[in-house]
Structures are given as structure tokens and as C-alpha cells.
Amino acid sequence: MHSNIVHPNLKYLTPAIEELRSKIDAKLKQRFGEGYLSSTIDYDFPVFFVDRDIAIDVLEFLYYDSEFEFTFLTTMCVTHYPDKDNEEFEVMYQLHNMPNNWRIRIKTALSKESLKIRTATTLFRTANWMERQEFDFYGVQFEGHPNLKRILNMDEMNYFPMRKEYPLEDARREDKDNSFFGR
Amino acid sequence: MNASTNVQQLLDNQDYQILNLGPTHPATHGIFQNVLKMDGEIILDAESTVGYIHRAFEKIAERRPFYQIATLTDRMNYCSSPINNMGWHMTVEKLIGCEVPKRAEYLRVIIMELARITDHIVCDTVIAVDTGAMTGFLYLYQWREFIYEIYEEVCGARLTTNIGRIGGMERDFTPKAWDKLNHFLKEFPKGLKEFDTLVTRNRIFMDRVIGTGSISAERALNYGFTGPNLRAAGVDYDVRVMNPYSSYQDFEFDIPLGTSGDTYDRYMVRMEEMWQSLRIIEQAVKNMPDGAFHADLPEFYHPPKEKVYSEMEALIYHFKIVMGETEVPVGDVYHAVEGGNGELGFFLKSDGGRSPYRLHFRRPCFIYYQAYAEMIKGGMLSDAILVLSSMNVIAGELDA
Numbered sequence: 285m286h287s288n289i290v291h292p293n294l295k296y297l298t299p300a301i302e303e304l305r306s307k308i309d310a311k312l313k314q315r316f317g318e319g320y321l322s323s324t325i326d327y328d329f330p331v332f333f334v335d336r337d338i339a340i341d342v343l344e345f346l347y348y349d350s351e352f353e354f355t356f357l358t359t360m361c362v363t364h365y366p367d368k369d370n371e372e373f374e375v376m377y378q379l380h381n382m383p384n385n386w387r388i389r390i391k392t393a394l395s396k397e398s399l400k401i402r403t404a405t406t407l408f409r410t411a412n413w414m415e416r417q418e419f420d421f422y423g424v425q426f427e428g429h430p431n432l433k434r435i436l437n438m439d440e441m442n443y444f445p446m447r448k449e450y451p452l453e454d455a456r457r458e459d460k461d462n463s464f465f466g467r
Numbered sequence: 468m469n470a471s472t473n474v475q476q477l478l479d480n481q482d483y484q485i486l487n488l489g490p491t492h493p494a495t496h497g498i499f500q501n502v503l504k505m506d507g508e509i510i511l512d513a514e515s516t517v518g519y520i521h522r523a524f525e526k527i528a529e530r531r532p533f534y535q536i537a538t539l540t541d542r543m544n545y546c547s548s549p550i551n552n553m554g555w556h557m558t559v560e561k562l563i564g565c566e567v568p569k570r571a572e573y574l575r576v577i578i579m580e581l582a583r584i585t586d587h588i589v590c591d592t593v594i595a596v597d598t599g600a601m602t603g604f605l606y607l608y609q610w611r612e613f614i615y616e617i618y619e620e621v622c623g624a625r626l627t628t629n630i631g632r633i634g635g636m637e638r639d640f641t642p643k644a645w646d647k648l649n650h651f652l653k654e655f656p657k658g659l660k661e662f663d664t665l666v667t668r669n670r671i672f673m674d675r676v677i678g679t680g681s682i683s684a685e686r687a688l689n690y691g692f693t694g695p696n697l698r699a700a701g702v703d704y705d706v707r708v709m710n711p712y713s714s715y716q717d718f719e720f721d722i723p724l725g726t727s728g729d730t731y732d733r734y735m736v737r738m739e740e741m742w743q744s745l746r747i748i749e750q751a752v753k754n755m756p757d758g759a760f761h762a763d764l765p766e767f768y769h770p771p772k773e774k775v776y777s778e779m780e781a782l783i784y785h786f787k788i789v790m791g792e793t794e795v796p797v798g799d800v801y802h803a804v805e806g807g808n809g810e811l812g813f814f815l816k817s818d819g820g821r822s823p824y825r826l827h828f829r830r831p832c833f834i835y836y837q838a839y840a841e842m843i844k845g846g847m848l849s850d851a852i853l854v855l856s857s858m859n860v861i862a863g864e865l866d867a
Binding site for chain 2: 295296326327329331355356357358359361363364376378382385387389408409410412413414417421434435436437438445446451452453
């Protein structure tokens with residue numbers, strides 16, 4: 285038996301994606317200078333890392349720029365990296381230009397001391413519940429959000445359950461008496 | 468009715484009632500709570516509360532090996548769970564860079580389009596029920612039941628199917644499954660036609676649904692609408708065409724569009740999509756390629772049980788898969804499929820371990836349900852029920 289796995293990044297990298305990445309890369313460099321950090325390609329997505337202070341400005345720029353017009357927010361989410369110093373939380377926005385079918389991802393890192401970022405609801409109404417969900421899970425404060433309160437969990441909850449310090453039970457633990465669980 | 472002037476007139480010196488529509492209201496088909504500010508029958512303001520069946524799937528997924536997450540995806544949009552299953556399998560396949568044989572892709576297309584038909588049957592018949600037309604519902608629901616029988620032949624389950632595996636299908640269709648599928652292709656058009664005749668041009672039905680709960684294309688996009696609800700507003704966005712997956716580029720089908728984004732358009736778009744799904748299934752059955760029904764992917768695809776007992780290598784792989792010891796590449800993957808309700812996306816962040824580091828579901832229901840409060844404002848209470856059923860908000864997907 286042999287595996288038919290090829291290295292995934294080679295498989296999904298096309299000239300069109302690379303071209304899109306370099307075009308946006310040049311534009312962002314020119315417009316934001318220092319605040320724009322770097323770019324890469326992850327599978328079929330160009331990914332742009334930006335400073336937390338300008339993240340929403342970048343979204344706004346890409347929204348109104350006549351060349352790109354990323355006017356559709358596909359989704360956004362937060363990830364917790366407890367071991368990354370000063371960059372414990374990563375916020376990801378996924379934008380879509382439907383007519384050209386361009387999809388890109390914007391990433392920014394937040395520190396746990398200052399866990400806040402401007403809201404994207406000023407551009408996209410759809411960000412309203414998405415941000416509420418991520419606030420509910422991770423406690424990220426979206427400044428300027430019209431109604432930032434818990435959405436899926438109950439209001440009385442006093443912790444943010446998706447953070448990595450609240451692990452689910454490890455399926456491989458050995459100290460449990462299985463006879464109590466009908467196994 | 469012009470909503471804005473109406474509300475303005477009513478806002479002046481009136482007493483309002485607060486009405487809790489839900490969480491367990493018989494007319495809302497699921498656990499939805501909307502707190503409505505009412506003036507008689509007119510809704511002045513609304514606030515949606517969600518989360519009543521939140522089961523923390525994103526958290527649970529962080530502790531599960533990849534193949535066990537398929538059962539979580541079943542329980543999101545349970546009206547078309549095979550699409551969710553396939554979407555998840557394809558996400559993992561993209562992560563590991565696996566090529567699926569053509570036959571498996573065609574089998575998946577058949578299953579996914581059957582699932583789309585069930586999803587649309589549920590939505591369209593329930594719109595009819597909410598306008599008082601029970602008969603169409605009873606007749607067409609038989610075919611939903613029949614599709615569940617086809618699932619049963621293919622995977623053994625009916626509602627939460629866990630159909631397919633990472634790398635392909637768990638088994639080929641049985642001769643009985645083909646028989647049932649052929650029977651379905653032959654007889655279902657008659658059933659759908661009958662339903663169409665009963666409901667679509669019914670005067671009472673049309674009076675109830677035309678012009679209620681409409682949303683413009685621009686607003687729908689800003690609210691993140693996808694799927695039939697966005698197409699009803701006139702935007703031709705379909706993931707099957709924009710980012711073809713699972714060989715959808717091989718099939719010829721049309722994308723129906725609405726114009727005004729009202730309840731009738733949403734109903735009509737779904738009706739037409741059922742016909743298009745039938746077309747796709749017919750093409751897939753006709754051009755079904757020969758070959759394997761799964762990829763040669765020993766690190767992820769369970770070996771046949773008899774081999775596990777007789778072959779060393781199969782036993783090792785079986786153990787590795789079950790214990791989740793297989794290594795995967797590091798990276799972020801986003802894969803979207805056209806679910807019953809729109810773009811169902813899986814954002815998978817892998818750190819190379821046995822389970823995802825982070826898994827985020829882009830659940831179309833959750834995203835477009837935010838617009839519900841705005842869409843029902845200024846309308847009648849009974850229209851609000853219709854808007855809810857025509858948007859096809861599925862509680863399981865909404866709350867994940």
C-alpha cells in the first residue's frame with residue numbers, strides 16, 4: 285500500500301492566486317506601510333497579516349478600492365494561542381469578491397492584555413452576529429459594536445469557553461473507571 | 468403595503484404589546500425565540516434570541532479525531548445532513564491533498580443532490596402548510612421519506628447519516644439502492660409536478676406570499692446571504708459553479724434566480740432547484756464512471772474489516788486511524804460547499820495533530836437569520852411565520 289498524498293500547498297497554488305496575492309500585497313504596502321506585515325498563501329487562499337490597529341482600515345480599503353471591491357464578508361473567527369507571547373488571539377476575516385471570485389483572508393493578532401479590536405459592523409451588517417459569537421467564545425471586545433453581548437451561551441456565563449485553558453476531557457485519559465460509564 | 472410609512476403612523480401615540488414568539492411555538496418549526504413589539508397584528512420591532520440548542524460543536528471538534536467530526540456535522544443542518552458530511556470529508560481531503568476517484572465523486576454528487584431535494588421539500592412544503600395548504604405537504608413528504616430510504620440503502624441511517632468517509636464513500640451503492648434511485652427518478656417528477664399544480668399558482672397561496680418579507684440584493688449581500696435566499700434576491704452566486712467541487716463542473720444545470728427576494732421568490736427558487744437537482748442526478752447516473760469508490764488512502768480510510776483480522780498492515784492502519792495517530796499537514800484550510808441553505812464553509816486550522824486546532828463552521832443559517840428581525844418589521848404576525856419558513860432556518864445549524 286502506498287499513499288497518494290502530495291504536498292497540499294503545491295497542489296492548490298495556481299498562477300492566478302499568486303498574481304492576486306502580489307497585487308494586493310503591493311497595494312497594501314503602498315497604502316499602509318509599516319502596519320502591513322506580510323503575506324503568504326495557505327492552500328488556495330492568499331493570506332495577509334496586518335497590525336491590529338489598522339485591521340479594520342484594511343478591510344475598509346479593500347471594500348472601497350475600485351480594483352478589489354471585497355464587499356462580501358464570508359466569515360470571521362478567532363483562534364486562541366495561549367503560548368504565543370503578546371499575540372495570544374488571532375482574528376481572521378475572510379473576504380470575497382464575488383464577480384471575480386477572489387477570496388482572501390486577513391489576519392491580525394491581539395494580545396490578552398488588550399483584547400480589543402474595532403468592529404467590522406460599520407462595513408458589513410453580517411459581522412454583527414459573527415462578532416457576537418466570537419465575543420461569546422473568546423471574550424474579544426469589538427469596539428463600536430452596536431449590541432455586543434453573548435449570543436449562543438447564556439448571559440450569566442462568566443468565562444469564555446473556547447479558550448484553550450478550558451480543555452474538554454482528553455479521550456486518551458487513563459485514570460477513569462470505565463465501568464461507571466457503561467463501557 | 469409600504470412598511471416604513473405604516474410603522475411611522477403607528478409609532479405615534481399608541482400602546483404596544485410585547486409578544487414572545489417562541490422559543491417553543493408550534494408555528495415556528497424549531498426553537499426560535501423572537502421578542503416582538505406589536506401593535507395589534509403589526510410587528511413594529513423584533514429581536515431574535517438564538518442559542519437554545521447550542522451544543523458547542525466547535526469546541527467538541529477540538530478533541531475529536533478528524534473522522535469522528537463527521538457525526539457532528541450531521542447534526543447541524545439535519546434536513547440535508549449528507550451535504551454537511553461531504554463538505555467535511557472534502558475539507559479534510561483538501562487538507563491532506565487527497566484525490567478522490569471519479570466514481571466516488573459522482574456517487575457523492577447523487578447523494579448531495581438528493582439531500583438538496585429533501586431540504587427543499589421540507590422548506591417548500593412547510594411554506595405551503597403555513598399558508599394553510601396541508602395537502603401538498605402530505606403528498607410531497609412521501610418523497611422525502613423515499614429519499615431517506617435511499618440513504619438507508621447506502622449508509623444504514625436516515626436522518627443523521629454520517630454518509631461517506633474521508634477519501635470517498637464507505638461502500639458502493641447496492642443494486643437495491645440503484646433500483647430505488649431509478650424508481651425515484653422516474654416517479655418523483657410526477658409528485659413534484661402534482662405539488663406544483665396544487666400550490667404554486669394557487670390564488671390564496673400567492674396572495675399570502677407575494678411581496679412579503681422581501682430583501683434587496685444589496686442588503687442581502689451585506690447581511691451575508693448565500694444560497695437560495697440570495698438567489699431569490701437576484702444574485703447568481705452558487706458555490707457549485709463558482710468553486711466547483713466533487714466534479715460539479717462535469718454537469719450541466721441552471722441556477723434559478725428570483726427578482727424581488729420575497730417569500731414567493733424564495734419558494735420558486737427552491738422549486739426550480741429541485742428540478743435542476745434531478746437533472747444533475749440523471750446525468751450522474753447516466754455517466755457514472757467505473758472504478759473504485761474510495762481513494763487509496765490507508766492512513767485515513769478504514770481498511771475492510773476482514774482484512775483487519777488477516778493482514779498485518781490493515782490492522783496497523785485500523786489502529787492508527789481509530790486512535791487518531793495519523794499525521795496531517797499544518798495549515799489553514801477553508802472549503803465551502805453549496806448546502807441546502809447556502810455556502811456551508813469549514814475553516815479548519817490544523818497544527819499537525821490528531822484533531823483540529825480550531826474548527827470554525829460557516830453556517831449559512833446563523834449568518835442570514837440576523838436579517839430576520841429587519842425583514843419582518845412592518846409586516847403582519849402571520850407573515851413573519853411565513854418569512855421564517857421560507858428562509859428555511861434550521862435550528863441545528865443556527866445554534867451549532
